[in-house]
Amino acid sequence: MGIFLLSIAAILPFAGFTARRRKVIRRLFIAAASYSYVIETLQNFRGFNPRFSKVGGPVVTLAGALFGVVSLSFVVSGILLTIQFLRMKAPLSRPVLINGIRYALLSVFIANLAGMLMMSLQGRFIGAGGNYIVLHGIGLHSLQTLLLPAWLLEHSSLGSGKQRLLLHTGCIAWLMTILCIAVQTSLGRSMLEVSLFSILALLCLLVWLFTAISALMSRVSV
Helix, strand or coil: CHHHHHHHHHHHHHCCCCHHHHHHHHHHHHHHHHHHHHHHHHHHHHCCCCCCCCCCHHHHHHHHHHHHHHHHHHHHHHHHHHHHHHHCCCCCCCHHHHHHHHHHHHHHHHHHHHHHHHHHHCCCEECCCEEHHHHHHHHHCHHHHCHHHHHHHHCCCCCHHHHHHHHHHHHHHHHHHHHHHHHHHHCCCCCCCCCHHHHHHHHHHHHHHHHHHHHHHHHHCC
């Protein structure tokens, strides 16, 4: 949660919002994150599931329901941010970074869909071995895995054409990884189980890793 909020804080100045709207968004994120931290920590220490507890009485149930509403606020905020960045038109002030943010937010959208599925299932598991928390977590970490290479490419010695090629290749590979994980999970199968989709996810992840290392090396060589 902390890394997620810091990443949102880092990209928010590039969204083109007015100062007043940025302030509102910041306050909403702070309030939602504060409640999430308290309820998750407190309920876990008490031995209750903070979201889907079936014991503990009406207070615990109400706290979990409110946690669900707070989680939906993160989803709505993420959608609004995604729309805002996708609406930005050329020429962009920092095109490599902005495009990286767009890909990252699309990945976060998929992660949020996984979160909503967990809410509807009242848990993270589906089928014999499917676990939506894997998809949810990897999708949210797109705010680091896609933005860092974009920032490195932006400050690299590569020409704009090579920067765009590496950026799009890495970001699309990461998105394909997430989609393969989504399919494997929805089939009720663990990502550790060898199958067509787990192999494709691994291959796409290796492509992303190659582009990320290339971005790092091009930045170091400046």
